Amino acid sequence: xxxxxxxxxxxxxxxxxxxxxxxxxxxxxxxxxxxxxxxxxxxxxxxxxxxxxxxxxxxxxxxxxxxxxxxxxxxxxxxxxxxxxxxxxxxxxxxxxxxxxxxxxxxxxxxxxxxxxxxxxxxxxxxxxxxxxxxxxxxxxxxxxxxxxxxxxxxxxxxxxxxxxxxxxxxxxxxxxxxxxxxxxxxxxxxxxxxxxxxxxxxxxxxxxxxxxxxxxxxxxxxxxxxxxxxxxxxxxxxxxxxxxxxxxxxxxxxxxxxxxxxxxxxxxxxxxxxxxxxxxxxxxxxxxxxxxxxxxxxxxxxxxxxxxxxxxxxxxxxxxxxxxxxxxxxxxxxxxxxxxxxxxxxxxxxxxxxxxxxxxxxxxxxxxxxxxxxxxxxxxxxxxxxxxxxxxxxxxxxxxxxxxx
Numbered sequence: 297x298x299x300x301x302x303x304x305x306x307x308x309x310x311x312x313x314x315x316x317x318x319x320x321x322x323x324x325x326x327x328x329x330x331x332x333x334x335x336x337x338x339x340x341x342x343x344x345x346x347x348x349x350x351x352x353x354x355x356x357x358x359x360x361x362x363x364x365x366x367x368x369x370x371x372x373x374x375x376x377x378x379x380x381x382x383x384x385x386x387x388x389x390x391x392x393x394x395x396x397x398x399x400x401x402x403x404x405x406x407x408x409x410x411x412x413x414x415x416x417x418x419x420x421x422x423x424x425x426x427x428x429x430x431x432x433x434x435x436x437x438x439x440x441x442x443x444x445x446x447x448x449x450x451x452x453x454x455x456x457x458x459x460x461x462x463x464x465x466x467x468x469x470x471x472x473x474x475x476x477x478x479x480x481x482x483x484x485x486x487x488x489x490x491x492x493x494x495x496x497x498x499x500x501x502x503x504x505x506x507x508x509x510x511x512x513x514x515x516x517x518x519x520x521x522x523x524x525x526x527x528x529x530x531x532x533x534x535x536x537x538x539x540x541x542x543x544x545x546x547x548x549x550x551x552x553x554x555x556x557x558x559x560x561x562x563x564x565x566x567x568x569x570x571x572x573x574x575x576x577x578x579x580x581x582x583x584x585x586x587x588x589x590x591x592x593x594x595x596x597x598x599x600x601x602x603x604x605x606x607x608x609x610x611x612x613x614x615x616x617x618x619x620x621x622x623x624x625x626x627x628x629x630x631x632x633x634x635x636x637x638x639x640x641x642x643x644x645x646x647x648x649x650x651x652x653x654x655x656x657x658x659x660x661x662x663x664x665x666x667x668x669x670x671x672x673x674x675x676x677x678x679x680x681x682x683x684x685x686x687x688x689x690x691x692x693x694x695x696x697x698x699x700x701x702x
Contacts, residue, residue, distance in 0.1 A: 311375060454488055
């Protein structure tokens with residue numbers, strides 16, 4: 297039976313039931329669900345025993361502000377921490393050709409994931425344009441469908457399907473079931489599909505495409521099983537408005553469905569003020585109210601920071617980006633740390649900006665923009681270029697070609 301899930305994070309419990317041990321997993325997904333875990337989450341997961349305890353640590357709403365050790369965007373890191381998965385092959389939902397610009401975009405997306413020691417030496421593009429690296433305790437290979445089809449795969453790999461790989465609420469259908477089946481058949485993996493996820497509740501797969509699950513199961517000659525999960529009801533009107541899927545109402549019209557969520561609901565109300573009414577002052581009031589109750593929403597602080605940045609209010613933007621930085625586990629937190637330093641630079645405080653930019657470049661060695669800025673600013677200030685920074689520039693140039701970093 298293929299395990300069927302509503303949200304992708306539920307797959308961790310299925311891996312536990314199936315007895316996974318350091319498996320190699322091929323995942324077809326529109327998104328790379330590989331953000332690091334917080335230190336507290338890692339500590340909790342290492343103490344778990346049994347499927348039920350693993351299930352209980354899955355966040356009950358598809359947002360990071362809700363309690364829990366993992367969810368729909370960091371469950372692969374949870375799988376690595378629990379010893380269930382050791383290698384991830386991610387097949388992206390794209391037909392993008394292998395070009396220097398495409399490689400830069402891909403590396404930039406990965407560059408805001410906390411790096412492991414020696415990541416530059418472990419990172420390379422192969423002859424088909426697939427990226428190989430190591431993050432979150434996993435050996436990672438990132439493929440397009442074309443490069444996946446052209447590259448030999450481990451025949452013992454397990455297969456995980458997020459159905460949003462086929463279709464998205466914004467772009468429509470990008471891939472067909474027969475395309476997936478041909479790719480799996482070419483590597484002898486048709487019988488290795490263990491899991492499928494709808495991702496409708498998460499806001500990615502259109503409701504009308506739930507038919508993909510029974511269709512694929514029939515083509516594979518398999519049955520499916522979906523287990524009940526103790527999740528919180530989704531504040532549907534709020535999420536619909538935040539996704540831009542309906543004309544927004546005044547923010548106060550959403551308060552009734554958000555009130556049961558407490559501080560998390562207050563943070564979501566702030567996002568509504570920001571994204572539907574453009575009121576970053578009221579959004580800021582919501583952030584402070586939620587923070588006073590223990591919910592320091594990086595999502596909201598980052599959004600407020602971007603609003604100030606867009607109107608060139610760099611001092612205010614920097615303050616909000618610093619509030620959004622947190623532990624730098626969420627990629628939004630990492631982007632915020634970079635943007636906070638950039639805001640300081642934009643104000644003309646070059647010496648004050650240099651140290652955080654250099655620190656960021658050291659901790660995120662795949663981030664070519666941070667490396668370039670730190671090196672260029674150091675040269676402008678007359679600082680001697682440190683040997684590690686020169687080596688980092690050389691490594692990035694080998695990855696991306698000349699011009700990756702100055």
